[in-house]
Amino acid sequence: MSPLLLGVGVCLAGWIALYALLCYTNGSCGYEWNCRLVTLLHGILAVCVTAYIGYIDGPWPFTYPGTKNSPLQITAMVISLGYFIFDMAWCVYFRTEGLVMLAHHTMSILGILLTLWLGESGIEGCAVLFGSEITNPLLQTRWFLKHSGRYDSFLGDLVDVLFVMLFVFMRIFVGGTMLYCELISPRPKFIIKCGGVAMYALSWVFMADIARFAYRKSQVKYQRWMNRHRMADVNGQDVKRD
Numbered sequence: 001m002s003p004l005l006l007g008v009g010v011c012l013a014g015w016i017a018l019y020a021l022l023c024y025t026n027g028s029c030g031y032e033w034n035c036r037l038v039t040l041l042h043g044i045l046a047v048c049v050t051a052y053i054g055y056i057d058g059p060w061p062f063t064y065p066g067t068k069n070s071p072l073q074i075t076a077m078v079i080s081l082g083y084f085i086f087d088m089a090w091c092v093y094f095r096t097e098g099l100v101m102l103a104h105h106t107m108s109i110l111g112i113l114l115t116l117w118l119g120e121s122g123i124e125g126c127a128v129l130f131g132s133e134i135t136n137p138l139l140q141t142r143w144f145l146k147h148s149g150r151y152d153s154f155l156g157d158l159v160d161v162l163f164v165m166l167f168v169f170m171r172i173f174v175g176g177t178m179l180y181c182e183l184i185s186p187r188p189k190f191i192i193k194c195g196g197v198a199m200y201a202l203s204w205v206f207m208a209d210i211a212r213f214a215y216r217k218s219q220v221k222y223q224r225w226m227n228r229h230r231m232a233d234v235n236g237q238d239v240k241r242d
Contacts, residue, residue: 007078011083039136042079045079067120068122077115108132111125114195118192142163172207
């Protein structure tokens with residue numbers, strides 16, 4: 001058996017075991033709650049490892065795309081591949097996600113598989129993992145706040161604002177710069193460049209959904225503010241009449 005295939009199998013088994021343990025010890029919270037705890041852990045782990053790869057271990061992804069995979073890059077991708085297979089299977093089984101998120105998982109799995117098979121462009125793969133997972137903790141925090149009745153608060157608003165700002169900066173601006181460097185470099189293979197274009201296009205699909213969400217939430221906040229203002233004016237007039 002290929003060492004890479006064995007590694008992916010071990011990581012997949014590890015994520016499944018972690019989920020099973022959470023369900024056993026934290027069963028009262030439900031299956032999705034525990035799955036999102038696994039997702040949160042993967043997000044934090046992936047961001048920490050890929051940040052170390054990009055900023056310390058190197059090479060710099062904007063300058064040296066298409067280089068040979070390093071052992072640490074392979075490890076990071078194998079761990080994430082095991083997670084994405086687990087989460088994809090969970091989402092399909094429980095039918096909790098729409099086509100866009102399933103497409104994201106599918107592209108992530110195929111992209112990592114392609115990078116591991118080619119043995120190169122691992123630094124771009126890790127950069128994409130970093131950019132896509134850095135907003136994950138905020139997304140999961142939002143879900144936990146919503147399902148624990150604490151979302152309609154200053155903390156909920158803060159999480160939403162930070163998520164939108166970080167998503168726009170990392171996935172659109174930094175991601176666009178990364179894609180430009182990928183496309184103009186002669187080193188990465190054509191199929192890798194096509195994958196980069198596809199992932200960036202998917203980011204814009206997510207961006208459209210986020211823009212609609214931000215617009216709706218701002219409208220709701222504005223209406224609440226206007227209603228409070230009107231009530232204050234009415235109460236002030238009633239006091240004057242008395």
